[in-house]
Amino acid sequence: MKHARPLLIAVALSLAVHLAVFGGGHWRWPDAAQDMAVKPLTAQLRKLELDAQHEVPPARPTVRLTPRQADAALAAARPAPRKAEASAPQAEASAARADTRATSPPGDEAPPFAPAPPAQTAASSIARAAEALDALASAPAAVAAPVAEATAQDDGRIRPATPITAFPDQATLHYHAYYGNIQVGSGLIHWQRQGGRYHLEARVKGLFSPLLRYVSEGRAAGGKLAPERYQAWRDEAPREYARFDREDKRLDFGDKQEASVPLEPGAQDVLSLGFALALAGGEPAAGDTQITTGKKVYGFRLRPSGEADYDTGDGAIRVVLVRAGEGANRNEYWLAPDFANLPVRIVRADEKKTLELRAYRIDIAGSPVWTLPPRKNSHEN
Secondary structure, rough: OOOOOHHHHHHHHHHHHHHHHHHHHOOOOOEEOOOOEEOOOOOOOOOOOOOOHHHOOOOOOOOOHHHHHHHHHHHOOOOOOOOOOOHHHHHHHHHHHHHHHHOOHHHHHEEOOOOOOOOOOHHHHHHHHHHHHHOOOOOOOOOOOOOOOOOEEOEEEEEOOOOOOOOOEEEEEEEEEEEOOOEEEEEEEEEEEEOOOEEEEEEEEOOOOEEEEEEEEEEEEEOOEEEEEEEEEEEEEEEEEEEEOOOOOOEEEEOEOOOOOOOOOOEEEOOOHHHHHHHOOOOOOOOOOOEOOOOOEEEEEEEEEEEEEEEEEOEEEEEEEEEEEEEOOEEEEEHHHHHEEEEEEEEEEEEOOEEEEEEEEEOOOOEEEEOOOOOOOHHHO
C-alpha cells in the first residue's frame, strides 16, 4: 500500500497531461451531463423543404473505398475548385459494384464515396472535421467565418444572425460525447446532400477508446429521406449494417449474425432518423416508424414530447424533444427550431448504457453559425 498512492498520483497526472495536450480549446474536463427541464410544448418545428433544383440523379458514378482508403482520400482532399470527371477505373469500379451488390457479404462492404460540389467538396469538409475530432479540438479561432455566428438576443435566446429558412445542403455538428453522466470524448455528424442523394457520417472518439464511425446513405427528395444503406465501424473493422431493399421490400441487417424483416414505408436507420425528423418538422407518423440500429429493428411511435432550453452558459438555444421509445430503451432527438431543426442533443439508451451527444458547434455550408463559449473560470465570475 505504501507504493500504491504514488502510483495513483502518477496515473492521475498522466491523465491530466493527456487531457491538456489533446483537449484543445473546446475540451472540457469530464463533468456530469446536465439534465434539461422539459416544459410543455409551445415552440413550433417548421417543416423544411429541400432545394428542388438539386433533386436530380447524380451524373457521376461513385467509387467504393475501404475506411482506410476513404480516410486517405479525405486527408488528401483540397477545397480548391477543380473539374472532376469519372475515370475509366472509377467507371469500372462502379459497374463492378452494381454487378456484385447481390452477392457481396453485407458486413464487408465499404461506404461509397460520393462526389461532392466543386466549390467546396464534402471530402474536404469531412477531412477538416475528422482532423479536429482526432485532435479532440475545434478549428482554430483565427479562421475567419464569412457568416456571422449566432448570439444571444434580448430575451436570452440564441438565434442565428440571419434566419435559416431552408434545410442546408451541408452541415457539420460537433459534439461532446457522454457515457452515462461523464464526458468521455468528442464526436461529429456531417450531413451532405447532392443530386437527390444524401450522405450522413458520424464519428465518435474517446481519449482511450477506438474510433466509432457510422454512415447512412440514400435518397433525399420531396422533404423526406429514404435510407438505402447503413454501416458501422469500430476503427477499421466493419460492424453492424442495414440494407434497405425497396424493390423486394426487405430490410437486411445484422452484426455477427444476419437477419431480414419486411421493409415498412418510412423506415429509417438510427443515424438518418434525426435528420428525417428535422426535415419533417417533428411531425409524428400515423403509426409506428420502423427504425434499425443495424443490430436490431424496432417499431417506435415518434412524437414531440416537450421543449427545453439548451443552456450554453451565454444564453440558451430553444430545443424541442422528439422521443422514440420509453424508459431504458429509447432514442431522443433534441431539435433546434432556430437552427434548421438540427439535432443539438442526441441520446441513445438501452438496458446497459446511455450514450449522449451534446453540440458545442454548428457549421452550415462550411462556416460556423454557433460555437459554445469557453467555460469561465471561477475567478472570472
